Amino acid sequence: MGWYNKRLAKSIWVFHVSASPCNNCDIEILDLLTPKYDVERLGIKLVGSIRHADVLLVTGIMNQKIAPKVRKIYEQAPKPIFVVGVGTCPSGGCCFNDSYNITHNRKDVIPYDIYIPGCPPKPEAMIAGVAKLMEVLNE
């Protein structure tokens, strides 16, 4: 599948999943699509439908109400699908870690492939994160 993975690495369509974020990472994700960063030159495209996606960009702390829905979205995506946790929230919980309503076993809801830490991460960091995913695919 090496040849196919190389095609996949060059054409990553991302779908943005807001799992109860504070909206900071989402704004930075939108920054990625502006002319300054222009991710289309790497073949990355933001799609609106989960059926077209190759990568889920999950932002936010994922509270108990949204967790089943995120799982449902993951199951609706056509495989192969990769999950990227954007921001500190998916990995560490950031300042919301002691809240009463968060999902503590976020890793069991959907399998994260890579994390991009930062609160919020800079667009450059996000590009670097997706480039890491491309490296893995290209091997």
Added chain:
Amino acid sequence: MIGLKFLYLLGFMVATAVFGLIVGWVDRKLSARVQFRVGPPFLQNFNDFFKLMGKETILVRNGIHWLFITAPLAAFGMLVLISTMIWTALILHRGFGGDLIVVMYLMMIYSVALVLGGASTGNVYSSIGAGREIKLLLGDELVFIMICLVPVIQSNYTLRLDQIITHQAENGMVIGSVSGAIAFVLGLLCIQAKMALPPFHIPEAETELVEGPLMEYSGPLLAFWKLNHHMMYVAYPLLLVLLFFGGFKLQGIDILWAVLKYLLIVVLMILIKNTNPRVRIDTALNFFWRIAAPLGLAAVLLAVLGV
């Protein structure tokens, strides 16, 4: 003999697909340059296509599965037929009695396939998108038929594409006349609506309907829809070249002319696409029925009078 014809079909299919994916790159690159971006690499559309071919196809449980699967393949077949007819008329100078009527008919069936495929899933967004596609079809079809009549009338009432070309080679291009010029401008806008490009991307409005009829499609079926869209970039401008610019010859310096004629229409389409916001469905219908249709009728009357 039938084997040879089948080979033509296959050859034109592959040529149109490859050419279409390359023109799709021109579209994306030019749009990116208009927005001061760098734009995707040359093989981006090929990568997209092959990537989608390898993804999983998900069938919606409550949908009509056979319609969902056959709609993109039927639309692909229609586009292969359209482009084969246009290429044979342009390169081989061959045609039969009712060429143009069959081409117009097949172009309508493409939209019908898109409507059926979108509506078969039962998804709300897809259904709204399919409904809008029907309304847009009602709008642009009348104008499109009228502007197709102009070259027909000017070349002594023949419907054969090859005879339209030979008539223009002898008597000058259709666009040189007043009626031809009006019809060409309207034809450009009709093509824009038929391809669902801005300002008429009402059926697949990304920001409100996600992707419209294509929303539930994934994997190879989506790849075929994307390929169809790129093939339209070849077939429809070539039809305009044929009807209004008198086709082209593929020898010597004429190759340059052929490329220039085709690129003129494609670049015009891309620039219209990049400089216009999306119109509402009622605005589009108003435009096509109240402004474009009388203008088209005027063009037909002028053509009958010989202007």
